[in-house]
Amino acid sequence: GDSVTQMEGPVTLSEEAFLTINCTYTATGYPSLFWYVQYPGEGLQLLLKATKADDKGSNKGFEATYRKETTSFHLEKGSVQVSDSAVYFCALSDILGKGGKLIFGQGTELSVKP
Amino acid sequence: EAGVAQSPRYKIIEKRQSVAFWCNPISGHATLYWYQQILGQGPKLLIQFQNNGVVDDSQLPKDRFSAERLKGVDSTLKIQPAKLEDSAVYLCASSYDRRNEQFFGPGTRLTVL
Numbered sequence: 031g032d033s034v035t036q037m038e039g040p041v042t043l044s045e046e047a048f049l050t051i052n053c054t055y056t057a058t059g060y061p062s063l064f065w066y067v068q069y070p071g072e073g074l075q076l077l078l079k080a081t082k083a084d085d086k087g088s089n090k091g092f093e094a095t096y097r098k099e100t101t102s103f104h105l106e107k108g109s110v111q112v113s114d115s116a117v118y119f120c121a122l123s124d125i126l127g128k129g130g131k132l133i134f135g136q137g138t139e140l141s142v143k144p
Numbered sequence: 145e146a147g148v149a150q151s152p153r154y155k156i157i158e159k160r161q162s163v164a165f166w167c168n169p170i171s172g173h174a175t176l177y178w179y180q181q182i183l184g185q186g187p188k189l190l191i192q193f194q195n196n197g198v199v200d201d202s203q204l205p206k207d208r209f210s211a212e213r214l215k216g217v218d219s220t221l222k223i224q225p226a227k228l229e230d231s232a233v234y235l236c237a238s239s240y241d242r243r244n245e246q247f248f249g250p251g252t253r254l255t256v257l
Contacts (some may be wrong), residue, residue: 034186072250073148073235073249073250074235074237075248076245119186121186130192130242130243130246131200132177132179132189132246134186134187135186136184136185137184137185
């Protein structure tokens, strides 16, 4: 079945460092890809999404490009802040084939130190 | 616009007891989802409703879990009897329809002792 694999955490960076969180997926259809973020004590929030190959999603300085050839959707940010400390989840949804449910990776915890 | 509401926020029970969680989706959202998030893992779909009909309950342990969405608005998820491995955060999400963005509630953290 469809699945998502993320790099394991926790990831600890200094403020202003470059961030990459790797995400690869397996899907039989044509999924949409998402990054969700969960800040401490808060619910899941959509960070960005891409609906087809070569699309780039971006929000709050974060970017991810849908790479069908490598089945990847890596999250990047050029300069992280302490406020970016959170758990990041990569997810896919095969809206047309499977009704819209999200399949999540296991999450990557990011800790940014001042 | 009010977000997805869930209650209670926390619940502690002993194994073999029963428990129920409540979710009120965003007004006008036809699709409602219940996810289970075990510590250290990503959320996993338990059940998906479209209005008051079930779209997907393939991963719902039906011997102990049940869910309903009467009148296509609020939803209740029940566990009876609970097991230790049911300790998790139960997330409710809603979307305008299944093709649209899902909005998540704050979750209910269940601890089974």
